[in-house]
Amino acid sequence: MWARTPTEGSGLRDHLETPRGLGVLARSPHSGAAGGAPCGDLIRVSVRVQAGHVVEAGFEAQGCAAARGAGSAAVELAEGSPVLEAGLISPEMISAELGGLTSAATHAASLAADALHRAIGLAARDGAVSLPSAPGRTLVAMSGGVDSAAAAQLALDSGEQVLAVTLELWSDPGTDGERSCCSPQAVLGARGLAHQMGIPHFTLDLREEFGAAVVDDFLDGYAWGATPNPCVRCNGLVRFDRMLALASRLGAARLDTGHYARMGHDEHGPLVRAGADPAKDQSYVLARLTGPELERLHFPLGHLDKPRVRELAAAAGLPVARKPESQDLCFLAGTGGPAAFMARHSARRPG
Incomplete structure (x- = not known):
């Protein structure tokens, strides 16, 4: 610590x-x-x-x-x-x-x-921070929820030198910040939790990148009758690339997240396998990650189910152990759903 x-x-x-x-x-x-x-x-x-x-x-x-x-x-x-x-x-x-x-x-x-x-x-x-690689140093993606907090606690328990990062992403002004994983309120909550755990915290402002790569694509797809999957696109094009770059700058070889997924390998290299709990499996949202990215990732909750994760968090005294989870897309939480969102933001994409 x-x-x-x-x-x-x-x-x-x-x-x-x-x-x-x-x-x-x-x-x-x-x-x-x-x-x-x-x-x-x-x-x-x-x-x-x-x-x-x-x-x-x-x-x-x-x-x-x-x-x-x-x-x-x-x-x-x-x-x-x-x-x-x-x-x-x-x-x-x-x-x-x-x-x-x-x-x-x-x-x-x-x-x-x-x-x-x-x-x-x-x-x-921007690269102004550049620390030498340190054995046992791990960057953990923290959203302020129980899953990422449990991932951080498991890293601490294993003796890692733990650092934390939270992303701030673009969101609708009407978003319920308490239910979104990447809102300004979520950043404050995750940072406060990291500090309570004795973990240095870093914030990455990716609002512009997320808006261009994910929100605009969502608006286009929805307007044309497609069913976009913003989480797959965000993880593949925005989130993991930037977090892994930050990990390198902070001297951390590994990035841990609270996803319910497991790592595997075949003759082509690393791959993502389904989490042990079929009710919580999140392997599909990681489908666009590349082999070199997967080599540096660790999913400590992949073999656990949600009740066990909450038990671990409660045993560690984490205040988010019983925090409810949101099922909404991060930029739609509390906004009235995709149709209302489209009505407010159709002007974002001319034509």
Whole structure:
């Protein structure tokens, strides 16, 4: 398990009087923002990553004093840290750096943490993060649900050095974020769960790629009377390629997921086999993965059924052990179904 050395916070007043990194790196391509119109507070955090460390960080903030202090605290915690330690920075750590915040101001710490992780995620996606390969280091895809959490716990139990990644994908504005695996709410939930488990977390923003490769194809197919399978297309064209690239940049040889599938081999190389539980088998959504991709994948839940996975999660004290699962497509959760979705988004595909 990873750990950061606790530090004695400087206090909100100190960060307001002497803000760390205010206005620094304002033009950095690796900047993340959180907040905005709904709450009136907006925090933008920028980072420069080199040799596996956050060598410089800066912030800008609008809104209440707590937002300015939280942005400064995020910079204080991140600057000079190894990237893997920065992946552990949580709202609670930012609040502690400020000497504790009132319940009304804790949202500022959440915004600052989210902005920081978005910035680090952009740096990792763009190749600014490059760590040497480390034996036993594994990247786990975490959605915030019980299956991916159980996969992460099994990796921890086996002695792996575990890192986590969550994808943020395009979704309908009316999506129920609590039921979607890749919504902004899901990212926050997965990151919080990873931190609770002592796992550094990274966020990959793939909204643009997902919209172009998956959503537009879904709209076209549905309009022409076809039955698209967005999950197969997403896994084959968007999701796994980017996660495996991130694993390489983080020095992890393997990517674990919570899919109910098993690995096999024949004379042509690796292949995906059905999961042991026929009621949960997900091998079909992995049909477009290539041999080189399969060589680096591990499906630790493939031999288990859902009740056993929930038992493992409960035994580990994971708060998602009894979390309900959604049967909706990630970008349709709570939107009223494909017909209503088509009516709202037909203009996305001219003609």
